[in-house]
Amino acid sequence: MNARLVGAVILREWRTRVFKRSFVLGTVLLPIASIGFMVGAVMLTESSVVRNVVLIEDAPGLITALDVSSGQYVPRCPGCFPERENLVYHFTREAPTDSVWKAQGHTVLVEYDESILQNHSGYLVYEKSPGGTAKRHIERDLSRAMEHARVRQSTELDWSAYQRLKMELTLFDRGIEDGQRVQGGGDEVRGSIGFLFSAVLLIVLFVYGGVILRSVVEEKANHVVEVLIAAVEPEDLLLGKVVGLGAVAVTQLVAWSILSSMGFVAFQSLYDSGALGVAAAVGSSDVPVDLLTVMGENGALVHLLNINWPLMVVGSIAFYIGGYLLYGSLFAAVGSSVHSEQEGQGMVFPVTMPLMFGYFAATMVIENPDLPILEWLGWFPLTSPVIMLVRMASGVALWEVVASWVLLMLTARLVLGLAGKVYRFSVLHDGSRSGWQLLLHWVRGNGQ
Amino acid sequence: MSTTLQVHQLAKSYGAQHVLDGVTFEVPQGEIVGLLGPNGAGKSTLIRSIMGIVKPDAGEIRLSGQPWSRSAVQGVGYLPEERGLYKDMRVGEQAVYFAQLKGMQKADAVAALRTWFERLEVEGWWDKKVSDISKGMAQKIQFICTVVHRPSLLILDEPLSGFDPINARRIIKEVRALAAEGTSVLLSTHDMPSVERLCDRVVLLNRGKVVLAGPSESLRESGWDGTQEVLFKGTDMAFTVALGALAHLDALEPSSVEGIRKARLRLRSGVTPAALLSALMASVDIVEFIKVRPTMESLFIGAVERAKDSETPAAT
Numbered sequence: 153m154n155a156r157l158v159g160a161v162i163l164r165e166w167r168t169r170v171f172k173r174s175f176v177l178g179t180v181l182l183p184i185a186s187i188g189f190m191v192g193a194v195m196l197t198e199s200s201v202v203r204n205v206v207l208i209e210d211a212p213g214l215i216t217a218l219d220v221s222s223g224q225y226v227p228r229c230p231g232c233f234p235e236r237e238n239l240v241y242h243f244t245r246e247a248p249t250d251s252v253w254k255a256q257g258h259t260v261l262v263e264y265d266e267s268i269l270q271n272h273s274g275y276l277v278y279e280k281s282p283g284g285t286a287k288r289h290i291e292r293d294l295s296r297a298m299e300h301a302r303v304r305q306s307t308e309l310d311w312s313a314y315q316r317l318k319m320e321l322t323l324f325d326r327g328i329e330d331g332q333r334v335q336g337g338g339d340e341v342r343g344s345i346g347f348l349f350s351a352v353l354l355i356v357l358f359v360y361g362g363v364i365l366r367s368v369v370e371e372k373a374n375h376v377v378e379v380l381i382a383a384v385e386p387e388d389l390l391l392g393k394v395v396g397l398g399a400v401a402v403t404q405l406v407a408w409s410i411l412s413s414m415g416f417v418a419f420q421s422l423y424d425s426g427a428l429g430v431a432a433a434v435g436s437s438d439v440p441v442d443l444l445t446v447m448g449e450n451g452a453l454v455h456l457l458n459i460n461w462p463l464m465v466v467g468s469i470a471f472y473i474g475g476y477l478l479y480g481s482l483f484a485a486v487g488s489s490v491h492s493e494q495e496g497q498g499m500v501f502p503v504t505m506p507l508m509f510g511y512f513a514a515t516m517v518i519e520n521p522d523l524p525i526l527e528w529l530g531w532f533p534l535t536s537p538v539i540m541l542v543r544m545a546s547g548v549a550l551w552e553v554v555a556s557w558v559l560l561m562l563t564a565r566l567v568l569g570l571a572g573k574v575y576r577f578s579v580l581h582d583g584s585r586s587g588w589q590l591l592l593h594w595v596r597g598n599g600q
Numbered sequence: 601m602s603t604t605l606q607v608h609q610l611a612k613s614y615g616a617q618h619v620l621d622g623v624t625f626e627v628p629q630g631e632i633v634g635l636l637g638p639n640g641a642g643k644s645t646l647i648r649s650i651m652g653i654v655k656p657d658a659g660e661i662r663l664s665g666q667p668w669s670r671s672a673v674q675g676v677g678y679l680p681e682e683r684g685l686y687k688d689m690r691v692g693e694q695a696v697y698f699a700q701l702k703g704m705q706k707a708d709a710v711a712a713l714r715t716w717f718e719r720l721e722v723e724g725w726w727d728k729k730v731s732d733i734s735k736g737m738a739q740k741i742q743f744i745c746t747v748v749h750r751p752s753l754l755i756l757d758e759p760l761s762g763f764d765p766i767n768a769r770r771i772i773k774e775v776r777a778l779a780a781e782g783t784s785v786l787l788s789t790h791d792m793p794s795v796e797r798l799c800d801r802v803v804l805l806n807r808g809k810v811v812l813a814g815p816s817e818s819l820r821e822s823g824w825d826g827t828q829e830v831l832f833k834g835t836d837m838a839f840t841v842a843l844g845a846l847a848h849l850d851a852l853e854p855s856s857v858e859g860i861r862k863a864r865l866r867l868r869s870g871v872t873p874a875a876l877l878s879a880l881m882a883s884v885d886i887v888e889f890i891k892v893r894p895t896m897e898s899l900f901i902g903a904v905e906r907a908k909d910s911e912t913p914a915a916t
């Protein structure tokens with residue numbers, strides 16, 4: 153390998169793309185769009201919070217009693233209707249007409265009769281839907297109140313005894329690492345992050361694989377290739393091309409990361425300052441709330457903080473590079489075997505099938521990261537780039553990551569060499585064959 | 601004189617087809633050698649073999665006396681027939697890239713390219729995109745990219761295609777200048793007039809074999825069939841009487857100049873041009889006495905026809 157010539161090819165591929173106006177625009181616009189999406193999502197969440205005032209018509213008098221001092225009906229089990237933000241309960245024995253209870257400021261009416269204890273059903277009446285969350289809260293609160301009513305009717309139990317006997321289990325995850333018990337759980341949350349990383353890799357491989365394919369086809373169409381391979385060995389030329397375009401991808405990802413981080417910090421500052429009006433909505437308390445605290449308090453988000461982010465970032469870049477070299481070489485081989493980009497697109501699907509299979513297998517990693525078949529796919533170089541990204545997020549031994557990556561890189565180098573031979577053969581071929589026909593011709597040893 | 605390129609018994613086959621069959625020739629230093637041949641003769645395969653793009657089955661290629669190697673090819677400038685440039689790159693940036701691929705340092709490449717750009721009057725196009733320049737301009741840039749690293753051997757495949765006559769003349773001038781400075785040139789072309797104007801030697805390939813090779817002048821001289829062209833003042837009667845049995849008269853007609861007649865004739869065996877001239881001078885005023893040697897085109901066609909005849913089985 154002539155490192156100086158490979159370096160020149162890398163630099164050309166990198167410079168001609170990174171200094172393009174379209175590249176700069178794409179690199180700047182994506183983080184802006186991402187932050188805009190995040191802000192939009194928060195705003196949407198904020199605007200979607202609806203305050204529901206629920207009127208419960210307890211006609212059979214199962215769960216309410218008249219409070220003489222206030223003259224209002226109140227729940228016999230006050231704890232069954234906890235104080236909730238955006239959900240307020242009022243009780244009555246006989247509801248007025250729909251127009252009246254609405255005029256009174258109620259948004260939802262709950263009505264039932266004596267049969268509720270047997271049928272386990274009643275009616276939720278509204279003009280505008282209270283939303284799924286509010287409905288679930290109302291159902292749960294009313295169910296507890298009905299349980300309370302049934303216990304009260306029983307001669308053998310009282311409510312406090314029932315509460316003591318009732319049992320709801322919570323199992324906390326505890327993993328074993330190096331013989332030590334550590335906090336576990338959150339596989340799905342962490343796996344989803346890995347899945348997101350693998351999705352980005354998939355997109356990057358398809359986008360830049362396409363660029364490699366197009367680049368090779370264009371060189372053939374421009375008739376530049378004959379001058380090139382008279383100066384540089386095809387394998388070196390191909391290596392420079394794939395690495396150069398890989399460098400473009402890394403440049404874009406790094407730029408996106410930096411710009412997105414800056415955007416996130418700006419968003420966090422706005423969020424924490426309450427300028428977005430979101431912090432106040434998190435709780436009615438007077439205690440200031442910052443974004444990381446909110447994440448820490450969220451059961452799902454706390455698992456994100458448990459991801460080994462340094463390994464995740466370094467590992468992602470490493471597997472991106474490895475995946476790039478491997479699939480980039482395959483795309484280059486496809487590009488060199490065809491006469492047009494359109495013809496090449498027809499060959500891309502079978503070449504990328506292992507990658508797609510790996511991507512779908514990655515969804516299984518989210519559900520069950522320790523399935524043996526998925527561990528094997530993590531070692532298989534054609535699927536390891538996507539599988540290992542998910543496994544790294546879910547938690548995997550460092551040696552496995554390193555060994556899988558080394559195997560990936562060795563395979564990539566091997567495929568690169570083979571692709572270089574195809575490249576040389578196809579460039580010099582008389583043009584009577586193309587695509588699979590040409591590859592088959594080469595495999596059969598009918599080359600020069 | 602040293603030899604820049606030696607090709608010895610080169611052979612290359614694709615399946616049962618022998619594209620090159622024992623090709624042997626040399627390109628001496630500072631000479632321009634024309635590589636001629638009909639389509640499919642094996643010229644491109646021969647050039648690609650020299651450039652290391654195609655691996656020959658047998659034979660030897662030596663560059664400047666050394667066995668062929670990738671590093672030796674760095675000293676060769678190659679302008680293929682099917683050539684192009686990256687459309688999305690700027691002209692100067694692209695020329696620097698190609699120079700670097702030929703082993704030049706960037707600073708040296710920029711300096712040399714600036715000189716060449718001025719020499720061929722394209723200095724204003726350095727920062728233009730290739731997509732913005734004309735085909736002729738692109739051809740000039742490609743020529744510059746081929747010669748900028750001062751190669752010891754230039755391989756030019758149809759270098760004048762796409763050039764207008766003025767720019768073609770300029771390129772010919774530059775090729776001559778490079779040869780005068782010691783660069784050897786292998787020129788593959790179908791343009792016979794440019795072969796006559798440029799080439800010191802020719803190698804004619806037909807069906808993978810060398811069918812004619814040697815210095816251009818020698819080949820034309822050896823192919824001369826005694827044809828002479830004579831421009832004279834005098835009567836046709838006096839001219840033909842003086843001609844006698846010395847030559848066979850092919851044509852006698854007025855020339856483009858009034859009062860001057862033009863005759864085309866072929867010397868009979870054993871008669872020298874000097875003997876004919878002295879016989880004619882006694883009867884008419886000789887204005888011009890021209891030895892008409894065969895053109896490269898007629899030599900080319902004749903050699904190919906002879907090769908074809910020799911391969912045709914005799915009729916029974």
